[in-house]
Amino acid sequence: MSAPLLHVDNLVKRFGGLAATDHATLQVQRGEIHALIGPNGAGKTTLIHQISGALAPDEGRIVFDGADLTHTAMHQRAHLGLVRSYQITSVFTRLTVQDNLALAIQAGNSQAVETSFKFWRAARSEHARYARAAEVAERVGLQAQLMQSAGALSHGEQRQLEVGLALATSPKLMLLDEPMAGMGPDESERMVQLLQSLRGDTTLLLVEHDMDAVFRLADTISVLVSGQVIACGTAEKIKNDAAVKRAYLGDE
Numbered sequence: 453m454s455a456p457l458l459h460v461d462n463l464v465k466r467f468g469g470l471a472a473t474d475h476a477t478l479q480v481q482r483g484e485i486h487a488l489i490g491p492n493g494a495g496k497t498t499l500i501h502q503i504s505g506a507l508a509p510d511e512g513r514i515v516f517d518g519a520d521l522t523h524t525a526m527h528q529r530a531h532l533g534l535v536r537s538y539q540i541t542s543v544f545t546r547l548t549v550q551d552n553l554a555l556a557i558q559a560g561n562s563q564a565v566e567t568s569f570k571f572w573r574a575a576r577s578e579h580a581r582y583a584r585a586a587e588v589a590e591r592v593g594l595q596a597q598l599m600q601s602a603g604a605l606s607h608g609e610q611r612q613l614e615v616g617l618a619l620a621t622s623p624k625l626m627l628l629d630e631p632m633a634g635m636g637p638d639e640s641e642r643m644v645q646l647l648q649s650l651r652g653d654t655t656l657l658l659v660e661h662d663m664d665a666v667f668r669l670a671d672t673i674s675v676l677v678s679g680q681v682i683a684c685g686t687a688e689k690i691k692n693d694a695a696v697k698r699a700y701l702g703d704e
Protein backbone atom coordinates (compact mmCIF):
# COMPACT_ATOMS: atom_id res chain seq x y z
CA MET A 453 0.00 0.00 0.00
CA SER A 454 1.31 3.51 -0.81
CA ALA A 455 2.16 5.95 1.96
CA PRO A 456 -0.95 7.33 3.67
CA LEU A 457 -1.99 10.89 2.92
CA LEU A 458 -2.32 11.57 6.64
CA HIS A 459 -0.50 9.79 9.43
CA VAL A 460 -1.40 10.74 12.99
CA ASP A 461 1.27 9.10 15.09
CA ASN A 462 0.86 8.59 18.83
CA LEU A 463 -0.72 11.96 19.42
CA VAL A 464 -1.26 13.15 22.99
CA LYS A 465 -3.20 16.21 24.19
CA ARG A 466 -3.74 16.84 27.87
CA PHE A 467 -6.16 19.23 29.50
CA GLY A 468 -4.88 19.37 33.08
CA GLY A 469 -4.97 15.79 34.32
CA LEU A 470 -7.17 14.55 31.46
CA ALA A 471 -5.59 13.01 28.35
CA ALA A 472 -8.26 13.98 25.79
CA THR A 473 -5.99 12.46 23.11
CA ASP A 474 -4.08 9.52 24.52
CA HIS A 475 -1.50 8.17 22.03
CA ALA A 476 -3.99 8.21 19.16
CA THR A 477 -2.72 6.71 15.92
CA LEU A 478 -4.59 6.96 12.65
CA GLN A 479 -3.85 6.66 8.95
CA VAL A 480 -5.96 8.12 6.16
CA GLN A 481 -5.29 6.71 2.70
CA ARG A 482 -5.42 8.85 -0.44
CA GLY A 483 -8.85 9.02 -2.06
CA GLU A 484 -10.79 7.39 0.74
CA ILE A 485 -13.70 8.53 2.86
CA HIS A 486 -12.59 7.96 6.44
CA ALA A 487 -14.98 8.41 9.35
CA LEU A 488 -13.95 9.06 12.93
CA ILE A 489 -16.58 7.89 15.37
CA GLY A 490 -16.79 7.41 19.11
CA PRO A 491 -19.02 8.05 22.10
CA ASN A 492 -19.58 11.55 23.49
CA GLY A 493 -16.44 12.96 25.02
CA ALA A 494 -14.18 10.38 23.31
CA GLY A 495 -11.94 13.18 22.01
CA LYS A 496 -13.02 13.41 18.35
CA THR A 497 -13.18 17.20 18.20
CA THR A 498 -9.91 17.55 20.10
CA LEU A 499 -8.22 15.24 17.59
CA ILE A 500 -9.67 17.08 14.57
CA HIS A 501 -8.52 20.40 16.09
CA GLN A 502 -4.97 19.07 16.29
CA ILE A 503 -5.07 17.79 12.71
CA SER A 504 -6.34 21.16 11.43
CA GLY A 505 -3.79 23.04 13.51
CA ALA A 506 -6.26 24.79 15.83
CA LEU A 507 -4.75 22.98 18.84
CA ALA A 508 -1.11 22.02 19.43
CA PRO A 509 -0.48 18.44 20.56
CA ASP A 510 1.69 17.74 23.61
CA GLU A 511 3.31 14.66 22.07
CA GLY A 512 3.30 12.73 18.83
CA ARG A 513 3.44 13.66 15.16
CA ILE A 514 1.16 14.63 12.31
CA VAL A 515 2.55 13.76 8.90
CA PHE A 516 0.61 15.00 5.87
CA ASP A 517 1.54 14.17 2.29
CA GLY A 518 5.04 13.20 3.41
CA ALA A 519 5.70 16.36 5.45
CA ASP A 520 5.74 16.70 9.23
CA LEU A 521 3.10 19.34 10.02
CA THR A 522 2.96 18.81 13.78
CA HIS A 523 4.02 22.41 14.44
CA THR A 524 2.78 24.03 11.22
CA ALA A 525 0.28 26.89 11.47
CA MET A 526 -3.32 26.30 10.43
CA HIS A 527 -3.22 28.62 7.39
CA GLN A 528 -0.05 26.91 6.13
CA ARG A 529 -1.72 23.52 6.47
CA ALA A 530 -4.62 24.87 4.40
CA HIS A 531 -2.15 26.11 1.81
CA LEU A 532 -0.64 22.60 1.67
CA GLY A 533 -4.08 21.14 1.01
CA LEU A 534 -5.29 20.18 4.49
CA VAL A 535 -8.53 22.12 4.82
CA ARG A 536 -11.11 22.06 7.52
CA SER A 537 -14.59 22.80 6.29
CA TYR A 538 -16.50 25.47 8.25
CA GLN A 539 -13.43 27.03 9.84
CA ILE A 540 -11.01 28.23 7.20
CA THR A 541 -13.73 30.11 5.41
CA SER A 542 -17.17 30.97 6.64
CA VAL A 543 -20.37 31.82 4.85
CA PHE A 544 -21.05 35.54 4.31
CA THR A 545 -24.82 35.59 4.59
CA ARG A 546 -25.33 38.88 2.67
CA LEU A 547 -23.27 37.78 -0.31
CA THR A 548 -24.53 35.51 -3.04
CA VAL A 549 -23.53 31.87 -3.30
CA GLN A 550 -21.35 32.80 -6.27
CA ASP A 551 -19.61 35.68 -4.44
CA ASN A 552 -18.95 33.44 -1.42
CA LEU A 553 -17.36 30.81 -3.63
CA ALA A 554 -15.39 33.38 -5.67
CA LEU A 555 -13.95 34.79 -2.43
CA ALA A 556 -12.91 31.33 -1.24
CA ILE A 557 -11.25 30.70 -4.61
CA GLN A 558 -9.44 34.04 -4.41
CA ALA A 559 -8.26 33.32 -0.85
CA GLY A 560 -6.97 29.90 -1.91
CA ASN A 561 -5.23 31.27 -4.99
CA SER A 562 -3.56 34.18 -3.27
CA GLN A 563 -2.04 31.73 -0.78
CA ALA A 564 -0.45 29.99 -3.75
CA VAL A 565 1.33 33.15 -4.87
CA GLU A 566 4.53 32.22 -3.11
CA THR A 567 4.90 29.03 -5.08
CA SER A 568 3.38 29.75 -8.47
CA PHE A 569 3.49 33.00 -10.37
CA LYS A 570 1.34 31.58 -13.14
CA PHE A 571 -1.32 30.58 -10.68
CA TRP A 572 -1.32 34.09 -9.27
CA ARG A 573 -1.89 35.58 -12.71
CA ALA A 574 -4.85 33.25 -13.20
CA ALA A 575 -6.20 34.30 -9.82
CA ARG A 576 -6.37 37.89 -11.07
CA SER A 577 -8.80 36.94 -13.73
CA GLU A 578 -12.19 37.68 -12.29
CA HIS A 579 -13.85 35.91 -15.16
CA ALA A 580 -11.99 32.69 -14.42
CA ARG A 581 -12.80 32.98 -10.74
CA TYR A 582 -16.51 33.40 -11.31
CA ALA A 583 -16.58 30.59 -13.85
CA ARG A 584 -14.90 28.32 -11.31
CA ALA A 585 -17.37 29.51 -8.62
CA ALA A 586 -20.26 28.46 -10.86
CA GLU A 587 -18.57 25.10 -11.43
CA VAL A 588 -18.15 24.50 -7.69
CA ALA A 589 -21.76 25.56 -7.05
CA GLU A 590 -22.88 22.94 -9.53
CA ARG A 591 -20.58 20.39 -7.90
CA VAL A 592 -22.31 20.89 -4.54
CA GLY A 593 -25.83 21.04 -6.01
CA LEU A 594 -26.34 24.80 -5.70
CA GLN A 595 -26.40 25.81 -9.36
CA ALA A 596 -30.03 27.00 -9.06
CA GLN A 597 -29.10 29.12 -6.02
CA LEU A 598 -26.00 30.72 -7.58
CA MET A 599 -27.33 34.29 -7.39
CA GLN A 600 -29.21 33.89 -4.11
CA SER A 601 -27.80 35.45 -0.97
CA ALA A 602 -26.30 32.79 1.24
CA GLY A 603 -28.48 33.94 4.15
CA ALA A 604 -31.60 32.94 2.20
CA LEU A 605 -30.45 29.33 1.80
CA SER A 606 -31.99 26.52 3.85
CA HIS A 607 -29.86 24.95 6.60
CA GLY A 608 -28.99 22.00 4.37
CA GLU A 609 -28.05 24.27 1.47
CA GLN A 610 -25.80 26.35 3.73
CA ARG A 611 -23.96 23.18 4.73
CA GLN A 612 -23.63 22.31 1.03
CA LEU A 613 -22.14 25.78 0.48
CA GLU A 614 -19.70 25.21 3.35
CA VAL A 615 -18.50 22.04 1.62
CA GLY A 616 -18.22 24.10 -1.58
CA LEU A 617 -16.10 26.74 0.17
CA ALA A 618 -13.63 24.08 1.26
CA LEU A 619 -13.76 22.41 -2.14
CA ALA A 620 -13.08 25.72 -3.90
CA THR A 621 -9.47 25.59 -2.72
CA SER A 622 -9.01 22.11 -4.31
CA PRO A 623 -7.87 20.47 -1.05
CA LYS A 624 -6.04 17.15 -0.83
CA LEU A 625 -7.79 16.37 2.45
CA MET A 626 -11.04 17.84 3.75
CA LEU A 627 -11.86 17.61 7.44
CA LEU A 628 -15.60 17.70 8.05
CA ASP A 629 -17.05 18.08 11.51
CA GLU A 630 -20.55 16.57 11.65
CA PRO A 631 -21.67 17.52 8.14
CA MET A 632 -25.15 16.02 8.77
CA ALA A 633 -25.74 17.86 12.07
CA GLY A 634 -29.18 19.41 12.41
CA MET A 635 -30.43 18.05 9.09
CA GLY A 636 -33.73 16.41 8.28
CA PRO A 637 -33.78 13.10 6.37
CA ASP A 638 -33.95 14.71 2.90
CA GLU A 639 -31.13 17.13 3.60
CA SER A 640 -29.04 14.33 5.10
CA GLU A 641 -29.61 12.21 2.04
CA ARG A 642 -28.48 15.07 -0.22
CA MET A 643 -25.32 15.52 1.87
CA VAL A 644 -24.55 11.78 1.73
CA GLN A 645 -24.91 11.91 -2.06
CA LEU A 646 -22.74 15.01 -2.26
CA LEU A 647 -19.96 13.50 -0.14
CA GLN A 648 -20.19 10.26 -2.14
CA SER A 649 -19.72 12.27 -5.32
CA LEU A 650 -16.45 13.76 -3.99
CA ARG A 651 -14.87 10.32 -3.84
CA GLY A 652 -11.96 10.32 -6.25
CA ASP A 653 -11.69 14.14 -6.28
CA THR A 654 -10.42 14.56 -2.75
CA THR A 655 -9.92 12.64 0.49
CA LEU A 656 -12.37 13.08 3.35
CA LEU A 657 -11.94 12.67 7.08
CA LEU A 658 -15.24 13.24 8.81
CA VAL A 659 -16.56 13.16 12.33
CA GLU A 660 -20.20 12.12 12.25
CA HIS A 661 -22.76 10.86 14.75
CA ASP A 662 -25.24 9.69 12.09
CA MET A 663 -24.22 6.03 11.98
CA ASP A 664 -26.43 5.24 9.02
CA ALA A 665 -24.57 7.87 6.98
CA VAL A 666 -21.19 6.69 8.31
CA PHE A 667 -21.84 3.06 7.39
CA ARG A 668 -22.99 4.07 3.91
CA LEU A 669 -20.19 6.49 3.20
CA ALA A 670 -17.01 5.40 4.87
CA ASP A 671 -14.39 3.18 3.27
CA THR A 672 -12.64 3.12 6.62
CA ILE A 673 -13.93 3.84 10.11
CA SER A 674 -11.72 4.62 13.09
CA VAL A 675 -13.24 4.31 16.54
CA LEU A 676 -11.99 6.64 19.22
CA VAL A 677 -12.61 5.83 22.88
CA SER A 678 -11.05 7.79 25.75
CA GLY A 679 -8.62 9.45 23.35
CA GLN A 680 -7.37 6.18 21.83
CA VAL A 681 -8.18 4.59 18.48
CA ILE A 682 -9.44 1.17 19.60
CA ALA A 683 -10.43 -0.15 16.16
CA CYS A 684 -10.05 0.73 12.51
CA GLY A 685 -11.50 -0.94 9.43
CA THR A 686 -14.45 -1.32 7.09
CA ALA A 687 -18.04 -0.83 8.24
CA GLU A 688 -18.46 -4.63 8.34
CA LYS A 689 -15.41 -5.06 10.53
CA ILE A 690 -16.40 -2.25 12.89
CA LYS A 691 -20.00 -3.48 13.19
CA ASN A 692 -18.73 -6.86 14.33
CA ASP A 693 -15.94 -5.70 16.61
CA ALA A 694 -16.64 -6.77 20.20
CA ALA A 695 -14.66 -3.93 21.79
CA VAL A 696 -16.48 -1.37 19.64
CA LYS A 697 -19.88 -2.83 20.53
CA ARG A 698 -18.99 -2.62 24.20
CA ALA A 699 -17.43 0.81 24.13
CA TYR A 700 -19.42 2.61 21.50
CA LEU A 701 -22.56 1.02 20.15
CA GLY A 702 -23.62 -0.13 23.59
CA ASP A 703 -23.49 3.50 24.58
CA GLU A 704 -26.11 4.55 22.01
Ligand SMILES: Nc1ncnc2c1ncn2[C@@H]1O[C@H](COP(=O)(O)OP(=O)(O)OP(=O)(O)O)[C@@H](O)[C@H]1O
Nearest residue numbers: 467468470472490491492493494495496497498499
Ligand atom coordinates in the same frame (compact mmCIF):
# COMPACT_ATOMS: atom_id res chain seq x y z
N1 LIG B 1 -10.50 23.10 26.16
C1 LIG B 1 -10.73 22.06 26.98
N2 LIG B 1 -10.38 22.13 28.28
C2 LIG B 1 -10.59 21.08 29.13
N3 LIG B 1 -11.15 19.91 28.75
C3 LIG B 1 -11.52 19.79 27.45
C4 LIG B 1 -11.33 20.84 26.51
N4 LIG B 1 -11.80 20.43 25.30
C5 LIG B 1 -12.26 19.17 25.48
N5 LIG B 1 -12.09 18.79 26.77
C6 LIG B 1 -12.44 17.47 27.34
O1 LIG B 1 -11.77 16.50 26.53
C7 LIG B 1 -12.60 15.36 26.35
C8 LIG B 1 -12.81 15.12 24.87
O2 LIG B 1 -13.66 16.16 24.34
P1 LIG B 1 -14.05 16.26 22.81
O3 LIG B 1 -14.96 17.45 22.67
O4 LIG B 1 -12.84 16.22 21.99
O5 LIG B 1 -14.88 14.91 22.60
P2 LIG B 1 -15.86 14.51 21.39
O6 LIG B 1 -15.59 13.09 21.11
O7 LIG B 1 -15.71 15.47 20.28
O8 LIG B 1 -17.28 14.67 22.06
P3 LIG B 1 -18.74 14.91 21.38
O9 LIG B 1 -19.03 13.70 20.57
O10 LIG B 1 -19.63 15.01 22.58
O11 LIG B 1 -18.65 16.18 20.59
C9 LIG B 1 -13.88 15.63 27.13
O12 LIG B 1 -13.76 15.03 28.40
C10 LIG B 1 -13.91 17.14 27.24
O13 LIG B 1 -14.60 17.54 28.39
